[in-house]
Amino acid sequence: MADTNGKKGIILRSFKAAFPYTIPIFAGFWFLGLAYGIYMNVSGFSFVYPMIMSLVIFGGSLEFITVTMLLSPFAPIQALIISLMVQSRHLFYGISMLDRFKGMGWKKFYLIFGMCDETFSINYTANIPDGADKGWFMFFVTLLNHFYWVSGATIGGLAGGLFQFDTTGIEFVMTAMFVVIFLSQWEKEKTHDSAFIGIGASVICLIIFGADSFMIPTMILIMAALTIFRKPLKMRLAAEKGEKSA
Template structure:
């Protein structure tokens, strides 16, 4: 039991520094969500439960409007599928990474957000650290930041009025920070260049409102074709 606890402790210590950029973004984005949810008439309990069991970032923002509208499960299902369809490609990309994770696999799948996906793809645990527990702590800490931000935002929204215009730009800034960090840490920049090139091409072809899913499919296809020519860590 002592060795097992030590294994988890080492993984937590190694994982925490990797999640700091996500913490910076998730705390503020979570707070914005909590404030917005409270403004719609839903209290802190709803903020906590939604962040624990939905934990879908942008979909939680959309859900604040769905909660305020007439009940329409079909429309809610279609909207959720459209907003979160990119996670299908995330899951396919993480098939190899999640092998051998045992009982932790279910939670790793549930907690795979955009930012967590980016960190897991770039971060490799030290040689003496359990990879499954390392990935678990990254995923768990990221969700913890979001939950804390949501609850704090809801509580603040009950006592202070906020103008949240432009606050969601924190998410864009967070993606830039993660991208730059990955670029500096790797010698092979082919995956990053593929991602940028395919995304720009799809943006031009499909337009700003419809390019995301084609871009993710194109990136997955290109990386799959280039995988044999890249080191394992870079290929994902």
């Protein structure tokens, strides 16, 4: 019999708790990763490129943009600036995870390294069952998602245009997942002001700035709104948690 109460037992239980949460990501990342690998393949790159890029960048939308960069004249500073702009939303994830990643030891580096949209969303909202360890749970969510993305991109890069089955619309799995995560967080919180701020700011900026450049104005608007309404929002958040407002 395996030692189910020792460290191995905790790790195994954490893995078993984490895996179901990552199944939708598996579907979404394999689809997107394959598409990305195929795109690199038909753009004339060896599978080594999507494999390494998905491993070290691990950020879907930017990796598609990087393909364009690699096909353009060399412009490293511009590459850095575009990366910072496209990925700036991760700053929000870090701020939200500051307390939750405390005391994670060696795992902390990898948890931060692999914190893509999907991993952050699961790690922030998931109910981690008793008997599982928070650190290992988040570690496995991060590792599994990273693995799905890298394997999908590599297979796509190897297979190129060989894939012919009809998967039109499978990318909706990501939209559905974020809707469900939004709902579960909505149900956890009694005050929904920041939900309205997030959706409102996104829609307003999407209309004004268009699909390609609305994210940064959206983030600035969210920050501004949360800062301006800090006092009333903070009181409602504190009241909800049953804490005394500091």
